[in-house]
Amino acid sequence: MTNPIVEAVPLVEAVDVSRRFSRKLDYAEKIANLFGAGLEEKTVHAVDEVNLAVYPGEVVGLVGESGCGKSTLGRVMAGIMPASGGEVRWKGQPLTSLQGDDKRAMRLSAQMIFQDPMSTLNPRKRVIDLIGEAPKVHGIVKGREMRDYVASLAERVGLDATYLDRYPHQFSGGQRQRIGIARALAVKPKLLVCDESVAALDVSIQAQILNLFMDLKREFGLTYLFISHDLGVVKHICDRVVVMYLGRVVEIATPDELFDNPKHPYTQALIRELPSVSDRRRVFTPIKGEIPSPLHPPPGCHFHPRCPMAFDRCRVERPALKENAAKVAGRHVSACHLNDLAANQTTNATAEPAI
Amino acid sequence: MTPVLEVKNLSTHFMTRRGVLKAVDDVSFTVGEREIVGLVGESGSGKSITGFSILGLVDPPGRVVSGQILFNGEDLLTKSPTAMRAIRGKRIAMIFQDPMMTLNPVLSVATQMIETVQAHDRVSRAEARARSRDALGLVGIPSPEERLDSYPHQFSGGMRQRVAIAIALLHRPDLIIADEPTTALDVTIQSQILFEIKRLAAEFGMALIWISHDLGVVAALADRIMVMYAGRIVEAGQVDGVLTAPRHPYTSGLLSAVPAAVPRGEPLRPIPGFAPSPLSRPSGCAFRDRCARATDLCATEPMLEIAAGREFRCFHPHLWSAA
Numbered sequence: 001m002t003n004p005i006v007e008a009v010p011l012v013e014a015v016d017v018s019r020r021f022s023r024k025l026d027y028a029e030k031i032a033n034l035f036g037a038g039l040e041e042k043t044v045h046a047v048d049e050v051n052l053a054v055y056p057g058e059v060v061g062l063v064g065e066s067g068c069g070k071s072t073l074g075r076v077m078a079g080i081m082p083a084s085g086g087e088v089r090w091k092g093q094p095l096t097s098l099q100g101d102d103k104r105a106m107r108l109s110a111q112m113i114f115q116d117p118m119s120t121l122n123p124r125k126r127v128i129d130l131i132g133e134a135p136k137v138h139g140i141v142k143g144r145e146m147r148d149y150v151a152s153l154a155e156r157v158g159l160d161a162t163y164l165d166r167y168p169h170q171f172s173g174g175q176r177q178r179i180g181i182a183r184a185l186a187v188k189p190k191l192l193v194c195d196e197s198v199a200a201l202d203v204s205i206q207a208q209i210l211n212l213f214m215d216l217k218r219e220f221g222l223t224y225l226f227i228s229h230d231l232g233v234v235k236h237i238c239d240r241v242v243v244m245y246l247g248r249v250v251e252i253a254t255p256d257e258l259f260d261n262p263k264h265p266y267t268q269a270l271i272r273e274l275p276s277v278s279d280r281r282r283v284f285t286p287i288k289g290e291i292p293s294p295l296h297p298p299p300g301c302h303f304h305p306r307c308p309m310a311f312d313r314c315r316v317e318r319p320a321l322k323e324n325a326a327k328v329a330g331r332h333v334s335a336c337h338l339n340d341l342a343a344n345q346t347t348n349a350t351a352e353p354a355i
Numbered sequence: 356m357t358p359v360l361e362v363k364n365l366s367t368h369f370m371t372r373r374g375v376l377k378a379v380d381d382v383s384f385t386v387g388e389r390e391i392v393g394l395v396g397e398s399g400s401g402k403s404i405t406g407f408s409i410l411g412l413v414d415p416p417g418r419v420v421s422g423q424i425l426f427n428g429e430d431l432l433t434k435s436p437t438a439m440r441a442i443r444g445k446r447i448a449m450i451f452q453d454p455m456m457t458l459n460p461v462l463s464v465a466t467q468m469i470e471t472v473q474a475h476d477r478v479s480r481a482e483a484r485a486r487s488r489d490a491l492g493l494v495g496i497p498s499p500e501e502r503l504d505s506y507p508h509q510f511s512g513g514m515r516q517r518v519a520i521a522i523a524l525l526h527r528p529d530l531i532i533a534d535e536p537t538t539a540l541d542v543t544i545q546s547q548i549l550f551e552i553k554r555l556a557a558e559f560g561m562a563l564i565w566i567s568h569d570l571g572v573v574a575a576l577a578d579r580i581m582v583m584y585a586g587r588i589v590e591a592g593q594v595d596g597v598l599t600a601p602r603h604p605y606t607s608g609l610l611s612a613v614p615a616a617v618p619r620g621e622p623l624r625p626i627p628g629f630a631p632s633p634l635s636r637p638s639g640c641a642f643r644d645r646c647a648r649a650t651d652l653c654a655t656e657p658m659l660e661i662a663a664g665r666e667f668r669c670f671h672p673h674l675w676s677a678a
Contacts, residue, residue, distance in 0.1 A: 065541035066512075172629060173398075202397035202568060207612040207625030214622065229541065236614035236623070255619060273546035275571030276615060277598055286547035290511050 009092050010053035011191055011223050012077050012110065016086035019047040019072050044294045046072040048247035049086065051321070054191070059217065059224040061238035061255075063231055063270070065291055069247040071195050074227045078110045078193040108138060111184035115196035117176035121168040127154070127179055128164040135186045153182045157212060174205035181212065185220070193225045198233060210237060231274050235259060240331070243267050246294055246302040249321060253332040263324050263334035265307045301337065313337050357428070358385040359530050359562045360409070365422035367401075367408045376633045378404040378417065380586035383659075386530065391556060391563040393573030393594065395609075396583035399630060402566045405583070406532045409564075410449055411439045427529065445475040448523035452535040454515040458507040464491075464518055465503040471525050490521040495551055513544035520552065527559050534566045549576055570609060574598055582606050585631060585641035592665035602665060602672035604646045640669070 022043040029039045046069040054060045054077070062070045075081040077088055079095055088095045090106045098106055114120045121130055131153060132146040141149040151161040157178045168176055177197065184192055194213070198206040214237060216222055228234050234241055235255045243251040243264065251264040262268045269287040289306040292298055298305050304314040319335040367379040379401045386392050396402045407413050409424055411431060424431040426447065431439065443449075451457045459467055468487035469480060478486075484503070491499035494517040507515055516536055523531055533552075537545040553576060556563050567573050573580055574594060581591040582605065590603040601607040608626040610616060617623055628645040631637060637644060643653035648671040657668045 065543065174629060203570075203609060204397065204612045204626035205629065207614075207623035210614070211622050211625065231542070232614045236617075236619055269543055273542050275542075275545070275549075275569060275575050277570045277574045277610060277613065278615065286550050287543050290513060290544070291541065 008055050010089070011056045011058075011091060012225075013053040013089040013092075014050055014073065014077055014083075014086065015089060016049050016051060017047060017073070017076055017083045017088060018045065018049050018085035019069070019076055019081065020045055020084045042295055045247050045297065046294065047076065047083075050244075050247075050249050052077070052242060052249065052252075054223060054225055056190070056223055057217075057221060058240060059226060059238045061234035061241040062225060062227045062244065063229060063234050063241060064244035065229060067246070067291060067294055068244040069294075070227050070244050073244070074193045074195050074225055075112070077225060078112050078191070079107060080112065104138075108134075108187045109190040110193065111187065111189040111191070112193045112195060113177075113180050113184050113197045115199050117173070117180040118168065121176060121179060121183075123168055126165050126167060127159075130168070130179060131182045131186050134183070138187060140187060150182075150186070153186055154178075157182045157185070157216075158208070174201055174209065177201065177209055178212070181209075181216075185216065188220075189222070191223045191225065193227070195227045196229070197226075199228065199230065206233070213237065231270060232276070243270070246292065246297050248302060248318075249335065250303065251332075251334040252321070253324075253334075257332050261324075261332075263332070263339065264303075264336045265309050265338070266303045267334070301335070309338055311337070358387050358425075359390075359427060360386040360564075361423075361425040362405075362409065363423040363425070365405070365408055365424060366420045367404050367413055367417060368420050369417040371416060371634070374634050377586050377636070378633060379408060382422075382583075382586075382588050384581055384588060384591060386562050386564060389556070389560050389562060390579060391553075391565060391577045393577035393580045394564055394566045394583060395568060395570055395573055395580060397568060397630060399633060400583040401586040401633075402583050403534050406449065406534050406564065406566055409532060410443055410447060411436075412449075441475070444471060444528075445526045446528050447530045447532065448526070448528040450516075450519050450523050450531060450533040450536045452538055454512075454519040455507065457519060458515065460507055463504050463506055464510075468503070468522055468525065471522055475526055486525060487521075490524050491518070493524060493555065494518075494521045495547070496521070513540055513548065516540065516548060517551070520548070520555075524555065524559070528561060530562045530564070531556075532564045532566070535568070536565075537572065538567070538569070545572070552576070570598070570613070582609070585636055586633065587641065587668065588666070589642065589669070590665070590667040596665060600673070600675040602667040602675075603642075603669045604648050604671070604673070605642045607673055608645075 020043050022041045025039060025041060033039055050073060062074060064070045076083050128147060128150050132150040135141045135149065136143060136146055150164060154161050154164060159175060159178050159182065168179065171179065198209050201209060210233065217224065226234065226238055238255055241253060241255050241258050242249055245266050251267045258267065259271060262271055273286060287306050292305065300316045301314040301319050304310040307314065314337055319337045321333045321335045322339050324332045324334055324339065363383050365379055365382045369376040369378055382405060394402045394405065404413065408419050413419060419432060465484060465487060469483040472478060472483035472486055488499045488503055491502060496502050496514060496517050510518060537548050540548065565573060565577055577594050579592065580594045580597045581588050584605050590597060590601065590606045597606060598610065601610060611624045612626055614623060626645050631641055639654040640657050643649040652670045657670050659666055659668050
């Protein structure tokens with residue numbers, strides 16, 4: 001492959017990463033088990049054997065509906081939540097093998113920006129301390145230089161530097177999000193994991209923040225893992241889009257490829273149902289059914305109960321991520337058994353004239 | 356065609372310690388029979404308070420200070436609380452954004468629905484239950500008979516919103532006011548709900564006011580659209596017209612701020628600045644500080660202009676040739 005990005009070492013990489021959450025049995029249930037009740041721990045497979053590499057300078061979008069595990073995967077890849085299976089590699093090194101200074105450097109290099117800044121900014125601290133505390137603690141700036149450092153960051157993200165002594169509640173939603181961004185930038189990160197960072201903002205403020213993200217990427221050479229349920233936003237700013245459904249990756253492609261040629265029936269449904277101003281279609285063709293509980297995911301392909309194309313194999317066998325015939329090789333994979341059917345059909349079609 | 360709802364010069368103000376907050380300021384509009392009207396605007400624009408004002412749900416320190424709300428020709432603002440109770444839920448129903456906040460978590464869905472039926476109609480419990488079951492079936496809840504005895508927490512977000520819609524439908528109201536009912540839902544579930552609502556509104560001949568910040572949703576659902584900014588309706592008209600040829604600079608600003616409006620990877624075009632605090636709005640046009648077309652003239656209040664089925668409040672509207 002000639003694509004330089006593909007050949008580089010990923011900045012962060014998830015290799016067969018799983019994350020399970022289980023609820024331990026309480027005393028009553030343990031006692032019931034002594035009498036043969038046979039109760040088991042309830043386990044949610046929030047992330048189920050996911051492979052994903054994020055290369056330096058890339059903007060990777062992670063989309064899916066609520067409960068699909070996109071936030072969990074983001075946290076695991078940012079290193080703030082351990083994986084229950086598989087491993088996360090930072091510049092090729094397993095996270096668990098990092099010690100001391102390396103570990104601290106990695107932690108600083110991966111920063112998160114969350115959806116609701118009001119619940120992530122300490123309401124009792126002033127903006128100057130919210131932004132300046134981490135760089136001071138980590139020795140990035142000296143105490144007396146902190147104000148200048150924070151002021152320059154604040155100005156960079158579009159906050160008025162005269163407001164540094166205010167508290168978070170004195171700002172609007174968009175400005176608070178800017179504080180969250182300045183705080184993340186203050187420790188000179190390489191990777192920003194944005195978890196629904198613009199979801200709560202009005203459309204015109206959302207556009208301002210998205211523009212800021214793109215400017216910062218150019219200016220600081222940042223890499224983004226951009227988690228969102230909004231395909232429109234992801235399409236606009238990402239180099240590569242990863243679609244998740246119930247803990248698994250179902251499709252990865254470039255935005256153009258994904259929107260022009262979606263392979264997985266779930267991706268197709270997501271794109272079809274995206275409400276858009278330009279498309280005033282009066283008929284909705286919703287896919288049936290609900291997102292199943294991650295406590296009891298359906299066997300085989302998780303999407304099969306809602307999938308209009310499902311056949312017998314989908315009910316028993318988990319489809320693997322396979323490469324599609326894309327314009328750019330290696331840049332479009334999807335996990336659907338229909339791919340095999342299509343491949344057979346094309347081979348048959350090419351074989352037939354020979355007979 | 357007689358309008359179901361006619362709102363005339365409605366103003367709802369909140370008397371706060373820091374001054375008078377004009378949440379809704381001289382708003383007038385009509386909703387025709389069987390019409391779906393989308394009310395869009397950003398947070399704080401007053402769109403929800405407009406909905407609450409119609410139903411008489413504005414709590415102190417808020418108060419409807421002036422105007423008329425004619426529902427089938429009767430002014431709701433002159434009604435006694437008892438008379439309003441007879442209308443609310445019966446002839447005008449409301450659906451809220453978060454059904455977890457509006458459904459009682461300690462009562463089964465059956466109890467809540469039967470209560471709603473019996474609040475307005477003298478029917479037996481069995482009949483009320485049957486009507487509730489039918490309503491659940493209508494909104495696409497599978498096996499409604501069994502689901503009736505479930506509690507709200509046993510439903511998913513989308514199903515809970517269906518329950519809320521079913522409750523709103525129980526009395527076949529003339530008008531439903533829906534306040535961001537699909538905002539918290541996933542795209543595929545939102546699409547299902549929009550599909551059901553559209554079908555039901557047509558089937559029962561209901562008028563609908565759909566409050567949303569999402570222009571895409573309104574584009575797909577509504578017949579007419581009203582755009583609110585800083586407590587006022589700045590533009591209103593047929594959905595197709597307003598979204599393809601907006602007259603007010605705020606409407607065009609909203610439309611060009613969405614990511615789909617620019618080629619992929621290029622900078623988005625946000626509206627500069629942010630909405631003024633409702634306590635200290637500039638005089639004249641409230642949008643003028645953010646508007647590229649503003650002149651000194653905008654310091655005076657723009658009047659409502661009506662041209663070819665379109666209403667807007669602007670001295671410098673976009674001009675679109677008829678071609």
